[in-house]
Amino acid sequence: MKKFxxxxxxxxxxxxxxxxxxLVGAVGLAGQSLALENVVNESAREIPxxxxxxxxxxxxxVGAVSAAVSAAETGARVFLAAPFPYLGDDLTATxxxxxxxxxxLVNPLARRIYADPQRKGxxxxxxxxxxxxxxxxxxKKELDTVLIEAGVKFVYSSMPTELLRDEAGxxxxxxxxxxxxxQAVIAPVIIxxxxxxxxxxxxxxxxRPYPAGTHTFRQTVIGGEVQTGENLTARVGxxxxxxxxxxxxx
Numbered sequence: 592m593k594k595f596x597x598x599x600x601x602x603x604x605x606x607x608x609x610x611x612x613x614l615v616g617a618v619g620l621a622g623q624s625l626a627l628e629n630v631v632n633e634s635a636r637e638i639p640x641x642x643x644x645x646x647x648x649x650x651x652x653v654g655a656v657s658a659a660v661s662a663a664e665t666g667a668r669v670f671l672a673a674p675f676p677y678l679g680d681d682l683t684a685t686x687x688x689x690x691x692x693x694x695x696l697v698n699p700l701a702r703r704i705y706a707d708p709q710r711k712g713x714x715x716x717x718x719x720x721x722x723x724x725x726x727x728x729x730x731k732k733e734l735d736t737v738l739i740e741a742g743v744k745f746v747y748s749s750m751p752t753e754l755l756r757d758e759a760g761x762x763x764x765x766x767x768x769x770x771x772x773x774q775a776v777i778a779p780v781i782i783x784x785x786x787x788x789x790x791x792x793x794x795x796x797x798x799r800p801y802p803a804g805t806h807t808f809r810q811t812v813i814g815g816e817v818q819t820g821e822n823l824t825a826r827v828g829x830x831x832x833x834x835x836x837x838x839x840x841x
Contacts, residue, residue, distance in 0.1 A: 644776065659745075683727035704730055755775065
């Protein structure tokens, strides 16, 4: 652990981010503080250090991969920890793979994701208007490939659980939990690209309140009947796997 304390840091970068962890020590009820009895004190232990990098990226979405590749292109040693057992969850897990009106492919990674060879020029998502929509397997495969080509080390199914700090209190790395237990990665630059700003919350960053007013939320639903109601609109697409392409990865 001494190694962590003496690691130099430069900055901590936060982007869009996936889950919030909290610690509960006591509960107040009817004006009284009641200590929790069913707790144990964890003994001090060493956490395996699995990697030292210049930049560690947390998150597995397209933005996280793009940030990791961009950092690697500058010559930095980059490590990425994805929360799911695959990459591209912001597209594939939501099943929102098509381009909306006004959206365009503005960088090489986006064009690569949408250049699905199994689509054979077909651009249709089965909705109202034909538009580009690659297969989920293609998205995952391409994101894996671009990280490997860029020399980025990465792991799946890993959630940040602790922010490491140096002697001055500056961020110096992260502890993550996965099937191997808890593991540490030290790096002077940390990019939080998780869905709910996990590490930013662990770091105690102050967040702005959610803006008041009317908001539009979109959700992709598989199965069931189309619902109707006030301020509710829906569009129906073809079942997955229909059309002139299959869902298998090449």
